[in-house]
Amino acid sequence: MDFFSESLKTALELITSRDPDVVSAVTVSVVVSLWSTLFASLAGVPAGVAVAVTEFTGKRAVVTLLNTLMALPTVVVGLFVYSLISRQGPLGGFGILFTPWAMVVGQTLLAIPIVANLTMSAIKGADPRIVPTALTLGAGPFESIRRLVVEMRFGIMAAVIAGFGRVIAEVGVAMMLGGNIRGYTRTMTTAIAMETGKGEFALGLALGLILMTVALMINMALNALQQR
Amino acid sequence: MKLLRPLFITLAVTLSLVSLAAAEERLKMSTTTSTQDSGLLKVLLPPFEKKNNCKVDVVAVGTGQALKLGEAGDVDVVFVHARKLEDKFVADGFGVNRKDVMYNDFVIIGPKNDPAGIAKAKTAAEALKLIAAKQATFVSRGDKSGTHMKELELWKAAGTDPKGGWYIEAGQGMGPVITMATERRGYTLTDRGTYNAFKGQKTDLAIVFQGEKGLFNPYGIIAVNPKKFPHVKYDLAMKFIDYVTGPEGLKIISGYKAHGEPVFFIYKK
Amino acid sequence: MSIRYRLDSIQTSYDSRTVLDIGRLTLRAGRLYILTGANGAGKSTLLSHLALLTAPTSGEIVFEGETVHWSNSALQRQRRDVTLVHQSPYLFTGSVAANVAYGLKLRGVHGDGLKQRVEEALALVGLAGFGHRRSRELSGGEAQRVALARALALETKVLLLDEPLANVDRNTSDLLENIISALPARGTTVVMTTHDPEHLERLKGERIHLTAGRLAAPQSFSNTSVEEGEIQPCRLSPKPATSFSIA
Numbered sequence: 045m046d047f048f049s050e051s052l053k054t055a056l057e058l059i060t061s062r063d064p065d066v067v068s069a070v071t072v073s074v075v076v077s078l079w080s081t082l083f084a085s086l087a088g089v090p091a092g093v094a095v096a097v098t099e100f101t102g103k104r105a106v107v108t109l110l111n112t113l114m115a116l117p118t119v120v121v122g123l124f125v126y127s128l129i130s131r132q133g134p135l136g137g138f139g140i141l142f143t144p145w146a147m148v149v150g151q152t153l154l155a156i157p158i159v160a161n162l163t164m165s166a167i168k169g170a171d172p173r174i175v176p177t178a179l180t181l182g183a184g185p186f187e188s189i190r191r192l193v194v195e196m197r198f199g200i201m202a203a204v205i206a207g208f209g210r211v212i213a214e215v216g217v218a219m220m221l222g223g224n225i226r227g228y229t230r231t232m233t234t235a236i237a238m239e240t241g242k243g244e245f246a247l248g249l250a251l252g253l254i255l256m257t258v259a260l261m262i263n264m265a266l267n268a269l270q271q272r
Numbered sequence: 273m274k275l276l277r278p279l280f281i282t283l284a285v286t287l288s289l290v291s292l293a294a295a296e297e298r299l300k301m302s303t304t305t306s307t308q309d310s311g312l313l314k315v316l317l318p319p320f321e322k323k324n325n326c327k328v329d330v331v332a333v334g335t336g337q338a339l340k341l342g343e344a345g346d347v348d349v350v351f352v353h354a355r356k357l358e359d360k361f362v363a364d365g366f367g368v369n370r371k372d373v374m375y376n377d378f379v380i381i382g383p384k385n386d387p388a389g390i391a392k393a394k395t396a397a398e399a400l401k402l403i404a405a406k407q408a409t410f411v412s413r414g415d416k417s418g419t420h421m422k423e424l425e426l427w428k429a430a431g432t433d434p435k436g437g438w439y440i441e442a443g444q445g446m447g448p449v450i451t452m453a454t455e456r457r458g459y460t461l462t463d464r465g466t467y468n469a470f471k472g473q474k475t476d477l478a479i480v481f482q483g484e485k486g487l488f489n490p491y492g493i494i495a496v497n498p499k500k501f502p503h504v505k506y507d508l509a510m511k512f513i514d515y516v517t518g519p520e521g522l523k524i525i526s527g528y529k530a531h532g533e534p535v536f537f538i539y540k541k
Numbered sequence: 542m543s544i545r546y547r548l549d550s551i552q553t554s555y556d557s558r559t560v561l562d563i564g565r566l567t568l569r570a571g572r573l574y575i576l577t578g579a580n581g582a583g584k585s586t587l588l589s590h591l592a593l594l595t596a597p598t599s600g601e602i603v604f605e606g607e608t609v610h611w612s613n614s615a616l617q618r619q620r621r622d623v624t625l626v627h628q629s630p631y632l633f634t635g636s637v638a639a640n641v642a643y644g645l646k647l648r649g650v651h652g653d654g655l656k657q658r659v660e661e662a663l664a665l666v667g668l669a670g671f672g673h674r675r676s677r678e679l680s681g682g683e684a685q686r687v688a689l690a691r692a693l694a695l696e697t698k699v700l701l702l703d704e705p706l707a708n709v710d711r712n713t714s715d716l717l718e719n720i721i722s723a724l725p726a727r728g729t730t731v732v733m734t735t736h737d738p739e740h741l742e743r744l745k746g747e748r749i750h751l752t753a754g755r756l757a758a759p760q761s762f763s764n765t766s767v768e769e770g771e772i773q774p775c776r777l778s779p780k781p782a783t784s785f786s787i788a
Binding site for chain 3: 171173174176177178179180181182183184185187191194195
């Protein structure tokens with residue numbers, strides 16, 4: 045059986061017919077990933093900048109930790125968050141397990157180390173003259189770092205895009221915390237996992253092609269914004 | 273920041289346009305993969321959701337995990353097939369109002385030429401004994417699902433402790449296990465509904481043993497005990513149970529066909 | 542004339558290697574100082590201290606009659622009276638005008654006043670009409686002049702220039718020399734470094750020479766504008782002088 049040509053055909057059919065299940069999965073994937081990326085950036089960018097520009101004891105340990113967390117398996121993050129937000133967990137009272145917000149929490153944790161690490165690398169690789177230049181022109185410590193961030197926005201944007209790439213492509217957290225609920229928490233990746241499980245390989249691959257297309261479009265949009 | 277601002281504005285607008293939260297009430301149900309993968313839920317749920325202006329969130333996992341979710345209070349209702357575990361679930365106070373819903377049966381599938389010759393066996397336990405004796409490849413779910421529990425029960429009845437290279441513990445759902453058995457030319461125990469969805473295109477394995485009362489596979493539905501977990505939506509869960517086991521639900525179940533064949537059967541009153 | 546800086550017992554070391562060791566140095570308002578010395582003699586370190594960017598390892602700097610406390614919030618206020626142009630200056634991404642406006646905006650200059658001062662500063666360095674250009678598209682010499690305009694626009698009390706004439710063509714060099722020599726008359730203290738004896742000759746400045754981090758009488762240049770009588774305790778002994786005052 046020629047899976048690939050068949051799945052290409054299926055993908056086109058699903059797109060042209062605006063299959064409601066596919067539309068919903070794409071929407072959930074994109075919206076959850078964007079929220080996660082937003083929150084991860086709000087935490088990860090300042091953290092990365094802070095680690096990059098300050099000297100403190102144990103900095104090396106923090107950097108090593110960030111590097112390690114970048115390789116964290118998604119199911120571990122999923123399990124960890126699961127243990128917190130299950131009804132029996134300390135945060136069970138919010139009742140967010142098996143909702144899109146559970147996925148946002150898990151994926152945010154997943155993306156923070158990546159965003160922070162790559163932000164840190166970008167800032168570390170920044171031109172060493174930027175901060176002194178800002179200072180000699182009258183900037184205070186905060187303003188000089190703000191300037192540094194503005195100057196390094198391409199690198200930081202790349203960090204954010206990498207974070208987005210990690211969360212939209214992952215399946216562990218989405219499956220575990222979202223529960224793959226049709227029309228609610230079913231994402232592209234959990235749908236692919238499910239269809240594969242059902243033996244619908246061509247459909248799974250078709251969904252994969254759509255996921256890649258969507259990710260490509262979003263990356264292009266982010267890049268276009270960045271070029272402004 | 274001036275250059276980042278348009279980005280954030282676009283993000284904010286996109287995010288606020290597509291709201292995650294829905295206004296209607298949500299009933300959380302954990303169930304076994306077979307009810308979802310068979311396609312039954314797609315026809316069974318919408319009339320109920322429409323009538324009660326709610327959404328039924330289906331978390332499809334193995335029976336063992338489905339019950340665990342109930343024990344943690346993470347779902348409002350469970351819809352599974354492992355009678356002994358269900359009874360324990362109720363006896364331990366996690367669930368109330370267990371009701372029989374429907375049944376189908378398990379079958380043993382394997383290569384058409386039936387290398388272990390199990391077709392002539394009298395009982396399912398005897399069939400497994402033959403497989404073990406021949407050390408023919410057997411793929412087990414190995415995931416504490418209802419099907420897995422059934423399989424373990426049968427091995428016990430056969431007086432055999434399956435071990436060795438021929439016994440593959442997959443740790444996966446029914447679908448992947450059928451696929452694996454197909455690729456490895458082995459036997460496996462499956463519910464008839466999932467097999468029907470796979471036969472032909474997705475697997476060339478055939479039913480080599482069926483029709484014994486030991487392979488009976490009843491499904492039950494249980495509300496999670498509101499005394500134990502006050503947050504559960506007990507009233508809605510009870511409405512759902514009444515719907516599924518009432519005339520409307522049973523009619524949909526008995527009339528549901530996949531690949532031209534009925535998948536689940538209801539009890540004659 | 543009033544005293545801008547008084548440096549007292551300044552010692553600076555990196556990794557226990559002493560790069561600067563100045564007993565005493567006084568810099569006044571409305572003067573042009575020319576800082577000379579071999580590579581690694583401590584010129585950049587001294588400029589960095591004068592710019593109030595980095596603190597010496599020990600010793601005291603009094604700026605405008607106020608002792609500099611390096612971790613103090615007053616530092617930022619004091620720093621606004623000084624600016625430094627690096628020898629290969631960094632221009633922020635964006636337009637030339639935005640670069641020149643940067644320091645002014647931080648000082649609360651806005652609107653038409655801002656626009657006017659940006660244009661004036663650019664005209665001064667011969668780059669009138671360059672405001673809309675992207676900073677990344679400039680040639681090296683143009684970038685150098687934009688950096689100078691960016692500093693000049695601030696009209697700070699002190700202007701520190703690290704090799705401002707090193708990477709520019711002859712015409713630009715003449716233009717910059719004229720601008721620089723006109724500044725002391727307005728009360729600005731200018732400290733610039735140079736390698737080029739020609740500049741030393743043409744610019745009427747007082748010379749500060751560093752040898753291995755210490756103030757010393759210049760060896761290589763014969764005609765220095767610093768008069769003999771001003772070098773007080775410096776004897777040409779094998780032991781370098783640690784105290785040096787340009788009064």
